[in-house]
Amino acid sequence: MNNACEKTVLSLEKLRVFADDTPIVHGISLSVAAGETLALVGESGSGKTMTAMAALDLVPAGIRVEGRRSLGDTRLETLSHRDWENLHGRRVGIVFQEPMSxxxxxxxxxxxxxxxxxxxxxxxxxxxxxxxxxxxxxxxxxxxxxxxxxxxxxxxxxxxxxxxxxxxxxxxPELLVADEPTTALDVTVAREILSLLRELADSMGMAMLLITHDLNLVRHWADRVCVLHHGRVQETGITREVLSRPTSIYTQALIDAEPEGKPAPVPIHAPEVLSAKNLAVAFQRPRRLLQSRPAAFMALKPVSLTLHQGETLGIVGESGSGKSTLALALLRLISSSGEIWLGNTRLDALDSRALLLERRHMQIVFQDPFGALSPRMTIEDIVSEGLRFHFPELDRHAVRKRAIETLVSVGLGAEVLTRYPHEFSGGQRARIALARALILTPRILVLDEPTSSLDRTIQRQLIELLRALQHERKLSYLFISHDLSVVRAMAHRLMVLKDGEMIEHGATQEVIDQPCHAYTRQLIEAAFYRSS
Known part of the structure; x- marks a missing residue:
């Protein structure tokens, strides 16, 4: 890291931001020097992104910004709209959170x-x-x-x-703003991206403002850190000193929010609830004009697995490794070869009607709860939809009672029934998506990256909730994730996939402590590395 920082590139003095007349950022002062990386850290709603966007005049209509802002010798609060157009993309570059959008x-x-x-x-x-x-x-x-x-x-x-x-x-540019640049990326890819950003900052002499909630990334890549909470600075300083000796209770809470603990042990004689034998998925490639059809793409090479009552099987690997393909095949949502057993029922031999009746025993919670929840439906309709489909004999009163009971079990209540998804935080939407799956009292839950876009404190709460529900209901989980720290806290066993092939499988802690495959070691190093 470059600690020999000289010229100040960005300077904010008593920056305040108002939505109408309500203050949302309260007098923040900070600076970033050439060749330096300053990390803005905090939970969702802490004011990280709003601070950066307000500094660069990228706030929506209705937002008022006060305070002194400078980029080098340029006083930003005095710039015209045309001046800002010339500055954005030339003197300031921005890397947004979701590259596809x-x-x-x-x-x-x-x-x-x-x-x-x-x-x-x-x-x-x-x-x-x-x-x-x-x-x-x-x-x-x-x-x-x-x-x-x-x-x-x-x-x-x-x-x-x-x-x-x-x-x-x-x-x-003189300044590069990276807003959650590694969200939803695999740990190895995330490390490559941050390494690239540091390399570019060092070689070009850029100042970098890194916005993130991932303290592991901050610990390794940032020279200094500024911790925000509800639009106020909690503390700021050299990264190593702040994270090793925090002076703020909030900073300590962020550090302590790293996933920890283990799931309850699986009973020795727990019955087998799911198994697969030589399960494989092949996708046909398109045929070009006047050419023979190319060989099918093997998205998942033959894999066998078992899952017992009350057990969590963690499935890890990079994007394209076959994690989600495996889950969709087990749920019979895509075509596959091989045997799939739900208890004593062979799913791959069932016709569509019989399979539909079995689906209530296997539910899925998708990665992005906001995208998976209809914006036009109330929470009551969303949570109870599956119940109404599988149990049409239930009257409205019985359906509502079951919906309330399920929402309470995930930490919500009857007051949310008439509201809509956009009115909730990311953590609350994750609980709603979980309630929708639980209302059918399934035997198996497939959790596809359920914590990927959540702050660490919210992740920890969700992990504790999932472990409690598993113990109470004897649920079995297929837990798909690229975050090994979360998997370590959730899974009894770990399966590692690469290029559609299972390359390692065993007890979670044993695999993490003594990985056999070089790829597994690479994943573990990327997930648990620390700066020296």
């Missing part, structure tokens, strides 16, 4: 990087292409000559994030 799905990658350049520095076609390829190489995108013509959906999450970074650094 930051990229235009209708334009090829090369064109979008090119637009970031020509908006401020018009170039002829040949020099422009050369500069685009140079940027793609600079952010370590493979095969630039091919990817320059690719569409966003053809790239992996990590590759899309590298494209966004290339656009952000296209004009060699």
């Amino acid at each position: 930051a990229l235009n799905p209708l334009h090829r990658i090369g064109r979008q990087i090119g637009e970031a350049i020509t908006l401020h520095h018009p170039l002829r076609r040949a020099p422009l292409r050369a500069r685009i390829l140079e940027l793609m190489q600079q952010v370590h995108l493979p095969r630039p000559e091919q990817l320059i013509n690719a569409w966003p959906h053809e790239l992996s999450g990590g590759q899309r994030q590298r494209v966004v970074i290339a656009m952000a650094i296209a004009n060699r």
